[in-house]
Amino acid sequence: MIEPVGDECLRARLVAALEDAGFGWEQVAGCRRLGGGTFSDVYGVRTAEGARAVVKLAPATGSPVLRYERGILGTEAWYLRTVRERTSVPVPTVLAVSAGDEGGPGDHLVTSECPGVPWEEMARSVGAEARAALREELGGHMARVHAVTGTEGFGYPALPFGPLRSSWREAFLEMVDSVLDDAGRFGVTLPRPAGEIRDVIAAESSSLDEVTTPRLVHWDLWDGNILAERRPDGPRITALIDAERALWGDPVAELVSLALFHDITRDEPFLRGYRAAGGSVSFDASARNRMALYRAYLYLIMWVEARPRRFGAAQLAWLERDVFEPLGVMLDAWARGEGPVAHWWPRG
Ligand SMILES: Nc1ncnc2c1ncn2[C@@H]1O[C@H](COP(=O)(O)OP(=O)(O)OP(=O)(O)O)[C@@H](O)[C@H]1O
Known part of the structure; x- marks a missing residue:
């Protein structure tokens, strides 16, 4: 089931994030909002071929955030990649990330969906x-x-x-x-x-x-x-x-x-x-x-x-x-x- 995705702007960002990770929206067979977070908009996506991904959309450009929160999806991608390369500790695989050099809000991170x-x-x-x-x-x-x-x-x-x-x-x-x-x-x-x-x-x-x-x-x-x-x-x-x-x-x-x-x-x-x-x-x-x-x-x-x-x-x-x-x-x-x-x- 594909749940309605917030407003048009959020939907466009979700589609763009998935494209960045190599998935076309036409491949999507299921999409649901994942709860628990209060910073990003987080979606669990399933394709008709059975691939599963989690998409995190940072607050939109212009939203109020703390200074350390600017660019933190880039930080998350860096941590996940470092842990994966240098340890055996289980973390999601990074599929795509967009986090500007100055770390503005409006970024996205796409990872594998983990069980559990x-x-x-x-x-x-x-x-x-x-x-x-x-x-x-x-x-x-x-x-x-x-x-x-x-x-x-x-x-x-x-x-x-x-x-x-x-x-x-x-x-x-x-x-x-x-x-x-x-x-x-x-x-x-x-x-x-x-x-x-x-x-x-x-x-x-x-x-x-x-x-x-x-x-x-x-x-x-x-x-x-x-x-x-x-x-x-x-x-x-x-x-x-x-x-x-x-x-x-x-x-x-x-x-x-x-x-x-x-x-x-x-x-x-x-x-x-x-x-x-x-x-x-x-x-x-x-x-x-x-x-x-x-x-x-x-x-x-x-x-x-x-x-x-x-x-x-x-x-x-x-x-x-x-x-x-x-x-x-x-x-x-x-x-x-x-x-x-x-x-x-x-x-x-
Ligand atoms: N890779 C993943 N695999 C499976 N489920 C996930 C994954 N990433 C996130 N989730 C689910 O989505 C929820 C929200 O994700 P997350 O905690 O990363 O969001 P957030 O908005 O950054 O949270 P916070 O406000 O605590 O910073 C999690 O509680 C978890 O249930």
């Missing part, structure tokens, strides 16, 4: 044992991805941020500056004035200098971006998706996005899988401080992006309670010299 459903959906119906096995498998995949090192510097690869920086601290502080500027541009109220937030984070940032090798980091691996399917011997990961925020940086940053709902330091199955595949992780004072810095940055992104993405009242109330308020607590503790505050959202 987001782990978030499956997690509710599997037991603790199956969950542990999946976390262990994920730990192994992450160690393999984090073994991929870069040679040209740290940070987001897209041009709005380029070139890559020679120090991780410099790259990270620039990322923080950028989202604080976005907050000003969109008139978003922050838990503390932007200047204070910048100063508190800069004052805590010396531990970032311990990161001397740029490593490949996905940085948005919450359960909704891990596809899994049931097999006779339990669920298996079929793909890591939605790599728009990927960068060259600190693998410890990954641990924050991998455990927004629980304490990664107690996630034994994940850590077992990570270490068994050669990953090295310790939760010393430096790592805990860095984790808190990365969480503060992710909370800033989540809070600020709600404005251009036009989130509704229920989602804003949730963000206020679980992101805005904890961020204020974290910043206050740092300002008082009390060190990092660990925070994660309790499930349920």
Whole structure:
């Protein structure tokens, strides 16, 4: 079945993206909108010959986006290709990508469709044992991805941020500056004035200098971006998706996005899988401080992006309670010299 595709402009972009990937619209036998995302318009397409593809259409030119979001479908293509070339970790195959040099909105990305459903959906119906096995498998995949090192510097690869920086601290502080500027541009109220937030984070940032090798980091691996399917011997990961925020940086940053709902330091199955595949992780004072810095940055992104993405009242109330308020607590503790505050959202 071919679902109606939004407006004429969106339909034209979908047709053009498919053509870019070598499919004519006349070949399309099925097309449905895929839910779950709030940034791109995402479609699952099936041809009469049985090929399956996923098309992501970035917000139209002129739509409000954060600075780091300009060109992020190009970032996603770069991550997927790098993982595919340099590891055995399952990711979609890139079939076509259009992301301008300056990374404007209006881009597209076409990939293969992977089997499975987001782990978030499956997690509710599997037991603790199956969950542990999946976390262990994920730990192994992450160690393999984090073994991929870069040679040209740290940070987001897209041009709005380029070139890559020679120090991780410099790259990270620039990322923080950028989202604080976005907050000003969109008139978003922050838990503390932007200047204070910048100063508190800069004052805590010396531990970032311990990161001397740029490593490949996905940085948005919450359960909704891990596809899994049931097999006779339990669920298996079929793909890591939605790599728009990927960068060259600190693998410890990954641990924050991998455990927004629980304490990664107690996630034994994940850590077992990570270490068994050669990953090295310790939760010393430096790592805990860095984790808190990365969480503060992710909370800033989540809070600020709600404005251009036009989130509704229920989602804003949730963000206020679980992101805005904890961020204020974290910043206050740092300002008082009390060190990092660990925070994660309790499930349920
Ligand atoms: N390669 C793929 N194979 C199968 N399903 C996919 C694939 N890519 C995306 N999907 C499905 O489409 C949904 C939306 O995709 P995705 O999360 O990449 O969109 P997004 O708009 O970038 O999301 P976000 O707002 O979180 O950035 C996913 O939750 C998943 O169900």
